[in-house]
Amino acid sequence: MNHFPEAWGRPRNDVYGAYDHSYLQTSGPKAHTSSPAVTGTSVVGVKFNGGVAIATDNLASYGSLARFSDVKRLRNFGDKAMVGFGGDVSDMQYLDRLLDSMDIKENYSHHGNMLNAKNLHTYLAKVFYKRRSEFNPLWNHVLVAGFDGQGEPFLSSADLLGTTFSAPHLATGFGAHLAVPILRRKFPEGTPLEQVSKEDAVEALKECLKVLFYRDARSADKYSIAVITKDGIDLKEDEQIQGQSWAFAERIRGYGAQTA
Amino acid sequence: MFRNNYDNDAVTFSPQGRIFQVEYAQEAVKQGSVVVGLVNKTHAVLVGLKRNAEELSSYQKKIIEIDSHMAIAIAGLASDARVLSNFMKQQSLGSKMTYGRPIPLDRIVAQIGDRAQTNTQHYGKRPYGVGLLVAGVDEAGPHLFEFQPSGLTHEMVACAIGARSQMARTYLERNLDKFQDCSRDELIQHGLSALKETLSQDKELTIDNTSVGVVGVTNGKKESFKLYEGQDTAALLEVLEQRESAGAEGESMEVDS
Numbered sequence: 001m002n003h004f005p006e007a008w009g010r011p012r013n014d015v016y017g018a019y020d021h022s023y024l025q026t027s028g029p030k031a032h033t034s035s036p037a038v039t040g041t042s043v044v045g046v047k048f049n050g051g052v053a054i055a056t057d058n059l060a061s062y063g064s065l066a067r068f069s070d071v072k073r074l075r076n077f078g079d080k081a082m083v084g085f086g087g088d089v090s091d092m093q094y095l096d097r098l099l100d101s102m103d104i105k106e107n108y109s110h111h112g113n114m115l116n117a118k119n120l121h122t123y124l125a126k127v128f129y130k131r132r133s134e135f136n137p138l139w140n141h142v143l144v145a146g147f148d149g150q151g152e153p154f155l156s157s158a159d160l161l162g163t164t165f166s167a168p169h170l171a172t173g174f175g176a177h178l179a180v181p182i183l184r185r186k187f188p189e190g191t192p193l194e195q196v197s198k199e200d201a202v203e204a205l206k207e208c209l210k211v212l213f214y215r216d217a218r219s220a221d222k223y224s225i226a227v228i229t230k231d232g233i234d235l236k237e238d239e240q241i242q243g244q245s246w247a248f249a250e251r252i253r254g255y256g257a258q259t260a
Numbered sequence: 261m262f263r264n265n266y267d268n269d270a271v272t273f274s275p276q277g278r279i280f281q282v283e284y285a286q287e288a289v290k291q292g293s294v295v296v297g298l299v300n301k302t303h304a305v306l307v308g309l310k311r312n313a314e315e316l317s318s319y320q321k322k323i324i325e326i327d328s329h330m331a332i333a334i335a336g337l338a339s340d341a342r343v344l345s346n347f348m349k350q351q352s353l354g355s356k357m358t359y360g361r362p363i364p365l366d367r368i369v370a371q372i373g374d375r376a377q378t379n380t381q382h383y384g385k386r387p388y389g390v391g392l393l394v395a396g397v398d399e400a401g402p403h404l405f406e407f408q409p410s411g412l413t414h415e416m417v418a419c420a421i422g423a424r425s426q427m428a429r430t431y432l433e434r435n436l437d438k439f440q441d442c443s444r445d446e447l448i449q450h451g452l453s454a455l456k457e458t459l460s461q462d463k464e465l466t467i468d469n470t471s472v473g474v475v476g477v478t479n480g481k482k483e484s485f486k487l488y489e490g491q492d493t494a495a496l497l498e499v500l501e502q503r504e505s506a507g508a509e510g511e512s513m514e515v516d517s
Contacts (some may be wrong), residue, residue, distance in 0.1 A: 253505035
C-alpha cells in the first residue's frame, strides 16, 4: 500500500504513468474576466410624461444556450430607482448586492435613503470605470431609471468601460441596433416629454421587445417591465409577449434548413 | 499639578466612572471664544466672535466653509479644528465625486463624531480640543449640529458654545418661538443678539470681531453658503443697533402702560 495520501484514489503511476501536473498549473500571468459567461441581452427604456418605463426579457443565456429562463434582470434600488442589466449575470448579482447594501447603509440615516436615480447612475459609472481601470471589468451595460434631484424623469446608461450616455429613450446590446430606431420613429427627436404618455411608452417597449424576440436569437418571450412614477415603482416580472406573428419568417431566405 | 492618577490618558476610567482627559478637552472648548448657531425652516445661521491674540495681530478665523452647502463654526483649539475641517472637506468632495450629490449633514457629522470617539479609546491618543457647530442644507432642509470633543453629536435648533456661551443660550431659549418662521435677515439678527449677550461690559461687536455665515433654501432652491466678514458685516451690525434701540424704546413703553 502507498502511504502517501496524495497518491490515494489515483490511477497507479506504474501502470498509467506519472500525473501530468501541467493541467493544474498555478504559475503564469493572473487572468481576469476577458469575456462574459452567462449573459442577459437587451434592456430598453423610455421616458414619458411623469416617469420612466424600462423593460428586459427574463432570459440568461450561456453562450447560445438559453440556460435560465426566469432571471429577473430589472433590479430595484430602494423605492427610488430601477436598474436594468444587460451582460454578465454574475456581475449583475454582484452589483445588485452592492446596491442593496448601499440602500441599507443609506437607511441608517435619519432621513432615509436620499440617493436618487441620478446619484445612483453617477456611482455605478464610477464603479464600472474603477473596475475597467483595474483590468477586471464588470461585464455589464446597464440602464438606470428614476428621477433626478429636480424631480424630473431620469434615464441614463453606463457600460463596462464607465461610458455614460443619456437620451429620452435608450437600449443596450442588440436593442441598441433594433429597438432604438423603432423608438426614434415613435418619438422623433425634439418630442416634448409632455406629449409622451405612460401608455405610449409602455406600448412602445412591448413593441420593441416583440421585435427583439423576432430577430435576436439570444432573447425570450417572457419579460419584465417596470413603470416608475412619483407614486412608486410598478414592477411586473412575469409577462408574455402578446400578438406574435411569424408570417414574415416565411419569406426569409438565405440560411437555415431550406429545401427550395 | 495633577488632579489625580486617572487623568494621564484618555483610556482610563476614574473610580467614579469619568474620563478626565475628555472633560479637560471640554474645558478647552469653554476657553474658546463664543460661537452661536440657529436654524429655522429655511435657513441655518452661524455667528462667531473673533479674538485677536494681541492688539497688532489679525483675528482668528471662527467660521470655516466646508462646501457650498455647509460650514462649521469653531470654539477651542483652532489647529484641531483645521484637522477636522480638512477631513470634512475631503469627505464632502468625495461625495460630490462619487454620487454627484452634496453630502447629507447627518452623515458627515456622524463621521467626525466617530473619529473623535476613536480618539478617546486608544492609548497614546488625545481627544480633539475643539467643539463645532455644523450648519448646512441637504435634501431634508437646513440643519444645525453640535459636535463635542467626546464624539457626542446632537442636532439642535439653536446652540452656543465657547466662553460665556450660557448668556447666548439663555437668549436663544427665550426667543426660540420667534425663530421658526422668521426671515433670513431676522434669523441673522437673532444670532447677533445672542452673540451680543455674551460680551463683557467693555466689549462690543465690531466689523473686525464679528463673523456671520448663512446657508439655506429659498423657494425650494438651495442658496450657497455666504460668509460675512469685515466690511460686509457693517450693514448687519447697523440693523442690530437699530433693533436694539427700538427694542429699548418698546420696553420702556411697556413699562409706561
